[in-house]
Amino acid sequence: MGTGKRSRSLTTAAVALVCAVTVLGAPGLAHASQTAPDPSPSPSPSSSGSSDSSGSASASTEELEAVREKLDKLYHDAAVATDAYNAAEEKTEKQSAQIVELAREIVKGKERLAKLKDLMGAAARAQYRGGGLPPEVQLWLSQNPQDFLDGAGRVRQGQHASKGLLAEMERTQQDLEQYAKDASAQWKKLEANRKARAEAKKEIKKQIAAAEEMESQLEAEERARLAKLEEEAARKAQTEWLGSGVLDEIGGKGSEEGKKAVKFATDQIGKPYEWGAEGPRSYDCSGLTSEAWASAGKGIPRTSQEQWKQLDRVDVKDMRPGDLIIYNADASHVAMYIGDGAIVHAPRPGRTVTIAGAGSMPILGVVRPDA
CATH class of the missing domain: 1.10.287 (Helix Hairpins)
Incomplete structure (x- = not known):
C-alpha cells in the first residue's frame, strides 16, 4: 500500500464507522451526512503509534480504543436484534x-x-x-x-x-x-x-455488515492491536470483578443437571457464533445455553431476555456451575457459569464458543434453570 493510502486507512475506518452508527441510529438516512466527523483528524504526538516501513503513521491507541467501543456498540445492537429475531x-x-x-x-x-x-x-x-x-x-x-x-x-x-x-x-x-x-x-x-x-x-445483517466494514478498513497490524485492546478490556473488567472478593463467597456445587449442561456447553468450544443458530455446527449466545439445558432434560426459554424474565433469579454469591449469567442492562447476552469465576459462551459474529471471565462484561444478574 502507498504512503498516502496507508496514512488514510484508520481515518477512513473511523469515518465509515461513525457514519454507520449514525445511519443505524437516525430516523432517516438523509441526516447521516450531517453528523459525519471531520475526515482528517490530527492525532496528538503523545498518542501517535509507530510508523511502518513506508513511513506512514500507525493508528494511535486512543483512535483504536474509539473504534473498539463503537464496534462493541454495533455488535451489541446486533445481539439485541438477534434476540428479537429468536x-x-x-x-x-x-x-x-x-x-x-x-x-x-x-x-x-x-x-x-x-x-x-x-x-x-x-x-x-x-x-x-x-x-x-x-x-x-x-x-x-x-x-x-x-x-x-x-x-x-x-x-x-x-x-x-x-x-x-x-x-x-x-x-x-x-x-x-x-x-x-x-x-x-x-x-x-x-x-x-x-x-x-x-x-x-434485516437489522441484524445491517449491524453486522457495518461492523465488518469498519474492521475491514483497518490494516492487519491495527486489527491485531485492536484484538489486544479487546482482551485487555475484558481482563481489566474480570480483574476488578475478582478484586471485589466475589469469588470468595461463591462456593455452590452444580446439580447433576447443571453438570450435564456445563459438559454440553464446553463440548461446543471452538464452534462458530452464528445469529439465530441452535447447533449442532454453530450457536448464538442463547442458542448455546438453551440447547445445553435441553441436553440435561430441562427446557428453558430460547432468548436471553426471556431467560432473564422467566427463570428463577439467584444472587451472584450463590451462583453455581450451570447457572446462567445475564449481561447488559437490556439482557442482550447470556453465558453459562462453569465455576472458578469462568463462563462458557458464544460471544459475537466472527468469534467462536469460548471460555472467558465471568466478570469480563457488565453483569445484570444470574438465573437458575433447575431451581
Whole structure:
C-alpha cells in the first residue's frame, strides 16, 4: 500500500464507522451526512503509534480504543436484534402448531356435526313412523352405553330426546365458530411475527455488515492491536470483578443437571457464533445455553431476555456451575457459569464458543434453570 493510502486507512475506518452508527441510529438516512466527523483528524504526538516501513503513521491507541467501543456498540445492537429475531421465530413456531391443532379440531367438529345431523334425521323419521327413537340415537344420547343396554326401555323418547340432539348440534356449531375465530386470530399473530422476524433479520445483517466494514478498513497490524485492546478490556473488567472478593463467597456445587449442561456447553468450544443458530455446527449466545439445558432434560426459554424474565433469579454469591449469567442492562447476552469465576459462551459474529471471565462484561444478574 502507498504512503498516502496507508496514512488514510484508520481515518477512513473511523469515518465509515461513525457514519454507520449514525445511519443505524437516525430516523432517516438523509441526516447521516450531517453528523459525519471531520475526515482528517490530527492525532496528538503523545498518542501517535509507530510508523511502518513506508513511513506512514500507525493508528494511535486512543483512535483504536474509539473504534473498539463503537464496534462493541454495533455488535451489541446486533445481539439485541438477534434476540428479537429468536423471539419472533419461537412465537411463529408456537402459533403454527396452534393453527394446525385448531384445524384438526375443526375437522373433528365437522365430522361430529355431520353425524348429529344424520342422527337427527333418523330420529325425525322414526318419530314420524311411530313416535319412538331408533337404537343408534338412544345409544348416542346415553351417558353410559351399558346403562342403555341395561335399561333401553326406560330411555326417554319423543320430543325430549330430539331437543337433546338439537342442543348437541348447537354446541358443536358454536365450537366450530370459536375454532374458526381462534384460527383467524392466530393467523394474524403469525403474520405479525413473520414481519417482526423479517425486520429483525434485516437489522441484524445491517449491524453486522457495518461492523465488518469498519474492521475491514483497518490494516492487519491495527486489527491485531485492536484484538489486544479487546482482551485487555475484558481482563481489566474480570480483574476488578475478582478484586471485589466475589469469588470468595461463591462456593455452590452444580446439580447433576447443571453438570450435564456445563459438559454440553464446553463440548461446543471452538464452534462458530452464528445469529439465530441452535447447533449442532454453530450457536448464538442463547442458542448455546438453551440447547445445553435441553441436553440435561430441562427446557428453558430460547432468548436471553426471556431467560432473564422467566427463570428463577439467584444472587451472584450463590451462583453455581450451570447457572446462567445475564449481561447488559437490556439482557442482550447470556453465558453459562462453569465455576472458578469462568463462563462458557458464544460471544459475537466472527468469534467462536469460548471460555472467558465471568466478570469480563457488565453483569445484570444470574438465573437458575433447575431451581
